[in-house]
Amino acid sequence: MNYQAYDQYIEKHTSESIVELTRFCAQPSVSAKGEGLEECAVLLGEMLQKRGFQVELAKTKGAPVVFAERKGKNSAKTLLFYNHYDVQPVEPLELWHTPPFTPTLKSGKLYGRGVDDDKGNIVSRLFALDAILKADGQLPCNVKFIIEGEEEISSPNLPEFIKTHLDRIQADACVWECGGIDENGVPIQYLGMRGIIYLQLSVKTANRDIHSGLGGSIFPNAAWRLTWALASIKDKDERIQIPGFYDDILAPSEEDLVYLMQQPEPRARYQQLFAVPNFLHYIESGAEDLRIAGVFRPTCTIDGITSGYQGPGSKTIIPAEASAKLEFRLVPDQDPHKIIKSLRNYLDEQGFSDIQMEILGAEKGAKTDINHPFVQQVVQSTKEIYGHAMQIVPMIGGSGPNALILDALKLPIVTSGIGYEGAQVHSPNENILVDLYIKGTKHIVRILKEFSETK
Amino acid sequence: MNYQAYDQYIEKHTSESIVELTRFCAQPSVSAKGEGLEECAVLLGEMLQKRGFQVELAKTKGAPVVFAERKGKNSAKTLLFYNHYDVQPVEPLELWHTPPFTPTLKSGKLYGRGVDDDKGNIVSRLFALDAILKADGQLPCNVKFIIEGEEEISSPNLPEFIKTHLDRIQADACVWECGGIDENGVPIQYLGMRGIIYLQLSVKTANRDIHSGLGGSIFPNAAWRLTWALASIKDKDERIQIPGFYDDILAPSEEDLVYLMQQPEPRARYQQLFAVPNFLHYIESGAEDLRIAGVFRPTCTIDGITSGYQGPGSKTIIPAEASAKLEFRLVPDQDPHKIIKSLRNYLDEQGFSDIQMEILGAEKGAKTDINHPFVQQVVQSTKEIYGHAMQIVPMIGGSGPNALILDALKLPIVTSGIGYEGAQVHSPNENILVDLYIKGTKHIVRILKEFSETK
Secondary structure: OOOOOHHHHHHOOOHHHHHHHHHHOOOEEEEHHHHHHHHHHHHHHHHHOOOOOEEEEEOOOOEEEEEEEOOOOOEEEEEEEEEEOOOOOOOOOOHHOOOOOEEEEEOOEEEEEOOOOOOHHHHHHHHHHHHHHHHOOOOOEEEEEEEEHHHHHOOOOHHHHHHHOOOOOOEEEOOOOOOEEOOOEEEOOOOOEEEEEEEEEEEOOOOOOEEHHHHHHOOOOOOHHHHHHHHHHHHOOOOOOOOOOOOOOOOOOOOHHHHHHHHOOHHHHHHHHHHOOOOHHHHHHOOOOOOHHHHHHHHEEEEHHHHHEEOOOOEEEEEOEEEEEEEEOOOOOHEEEEEEHHHHHEEEEEEEOOEEEEEEEEEEEEEOOOOOHHHHHHHHOOOHOOOOOOEEEEOOEOOOOHHHHHHHHOEEEEEEEEEOOOOOOOOOOOEEEEEHHHHHHHHHHHHHHHHHHOO | OOHHHHHHHHHHHHHHHHHHHHHHOOOOOHHHHOOHHHHHHHHHHHHOOOOOEEEEOOOOOOEEEEEEOOOEEEEEEEEEEEEOEOOOOOOOHHOOOOOOOOEEOOOOOEEEOOOOOHHHHHHHHHHHHHOOOOOHOOOOOEEEEEEEHHHHHHOOOHHHHHHOOOOOOEEEEEEOOOOOOOOOEEEEEEEEEEEEEEEEEEEEOOOOOOOHHOOOOOOOOHHHHHHHHHHHHHHOOOOEOOOOOOOOOOOOOHHHHHHHOOOOOOHHHHHHHHOOOOOOOOHOOOOOOHHHHHOOEEEEEEEEEEEEEOOOOOOOEEEOOOEEEEEEOOOOOOOOHHHHHHHHHHHOOOOOOOOOEEEEEEEOOOOOOOOOOHHHHHOOOHHHHHHHHHHHHHEEEEOOOOHHHHHOOOOOOOOOOOOOOOOEEEOOOOEEEEEHHHHHHHHHHHHHHHHHHOO
8 A cells, every 4th residue: 555645744744733732732731730631621622623523522520531533434444542631740840951831842852741641642643634634535434532631640530431431432443542662763562551559648647746855755656657557568579468469460471471572671771761770689680581570560669758847957746647659550460459458458457547548540451462453454554664563562561541441342452652762751851753753643544544444 | 032123124024025035036047947047146146245245156067156154243153054046947837827937926925936945045044134134233143155056956066166165165054945834834844855866868769750650660669768778777566676776775763753753644635735546555555654655765756758759649650769857866875876877787787778878966865963952942943933843854855965065064954944835846836925934034033043142
């Protein structure tokens, strides 16, 4: 098949698409803070309507889900795009070289919060549709978008949306929100994601901070209570102590391991990127490969702790309150709700019934079958663009609601996108390479066209 | 002896003294932040010079020490006052009902940071001198003041000052910075203070926060490293694990225990003040008395922890940095420097050599002999003012550099002051009762006069 017309359109109109992306990213939409979500959903709805989509801003208990659909030539086939319009918080602000909500183009890179994750991918997909509509006058098949506003806080309201929209969201295959190339320029096909549990642990031991001279040896201390509770959950050898935590883990298949070990060994690259003096002991000892441990090992991560006096110098108090953000990454078939229940029981048994648990998110992990024909088609279709077929990665370390959609719709989920190693996703100075933006857009065109023409 | 003239002067000129205190407290002097210390020392020097004192603002590596002396009638006897002009940080600001550095008089109480601790005690002492100078035209004996600006950060530069000023600061007895009545209106004589070690523990595991999806099962996490290190220092049963920590503790004497048990049992009062659901287990089990454990048990307190994301909702990162304020209260004869060394060795042995330790303060604990004649004189001299002799408390939970002065000058140290249970010292809404300000001032007059007339 000849993609010249589409590719030329994309190359010629890149600036227009980058301008649209810039406008979209200038609208803050930080789900962790509930900032700008409605406004961003309305803006996104307009962007979809402009392309002839029927749009619904579906109300939820949190941010609206933007659902959009448009019929295409082959009305027997439907491709679903899953994306999200929310972004991560921008703190620490002082580390940004350009303002996070004023996207800035410099030396072939666009900087700003969301330019990759995930607004860049959304606008790239719309740009691919523009190229097709311009050349063909219609879409090659039915296209649907589910674009939620709470992905970065573990999609608490997506299950309810899926339940109430199950008929309308039916599709034959799904393209996930993200994707991109590895550090060698090889495009990567991610087929699985870990699950996640995100919790806020908190404890209150008094109605106010108490002078530590008065009370250090008589009153409970919220910071100590939290410290001991956390230390009871995972020991310093990285063993998670919650009874049954490791019970339901499926060992990776032989095929999973083969594909994972085809990836470049990332040790030196990570050391350079993050200046880490060492990796965890099972990596350092050679007991586990970095590539396998990084995705097939469940985690327990403290994402933040706060308690008492945190300013310069000393203040002599017993903190009355302490809290921590605690996160687990789960692998198939760990059940987040079963683990949450075990954790609560375990804390109670260890004497920490004073530690309050607030669940901020809970999702299962899931994988798409490596051998599905749609997967193979998508993987081959990058050759003309990048000079390579996609490298299949059976599982990545990150999370997303792919289990929700996989379980509800029973379809294959593939990835395709505009990202690269230096994108600083979730960090200050998030950025994309305009060149990869063009390539990613071309890949979406090919996915749509080839999918539409397959029986 | 007849104190009518002094007492009448104090009662008549209270407002003037409160105005001076208000002006003094309006000058911030937060040693933890290095805020306003020089300015405050200059202001204080002027207040002392106005009373005919020779004043030196002695330079140190930190805030200046204000040293002042004036000769008196009995030139063979010298009374030393130890005070401090620095105050605790005012955060959390939102809990103050009046601005902390704008002292405000309401219903017989003056509110503001430092109105008690310790600017109120300083100005009360100057007020007592005013009353004596007005009635007698001279002081009854030599009077010296050591007023430092770093008491709230554990007096890091006072040892050097004492060493270089040893000749000039010689005295026969010392009145400590603070004092006051208990909740039944009985004035209290505090004769001992615990020592203190104040540390900042910190750890850095990468050059920036890392996406927890990417790295949760491969990279070290600063928040976990700190949590485990802290949990290794004290277990959840309050046992401090540093080898040798409990070795040098002197058991309280029979006399210490008798006096401590004469104090009212504070359980119900503390529960009401701080809304604490429970005390530590050795109190709850009845194994130790609250009054004894509160002062004769050394402590290990987390005063604050900070790491990673602390905002609303969730952010999925592995924190690159974490730090904690850690404090020990020591009893005689625990040696802070020996314990600091043991702690470092212990952390290294436990695998935490990545945890950095910064020492923000280190002081020994010390006690004055209950049977010293000066103690007995001071204790009896409150009868006319409060209707009670002072209740002797052999040791309090708080700390101060009394061991420094006690060891250097070999003199008895007593307490006298303006405080009460509701003073909210170190907390928002610090306050004094004007009535107790008058009473405390009258006590200082009696201490000076009686001390001067004793052989």
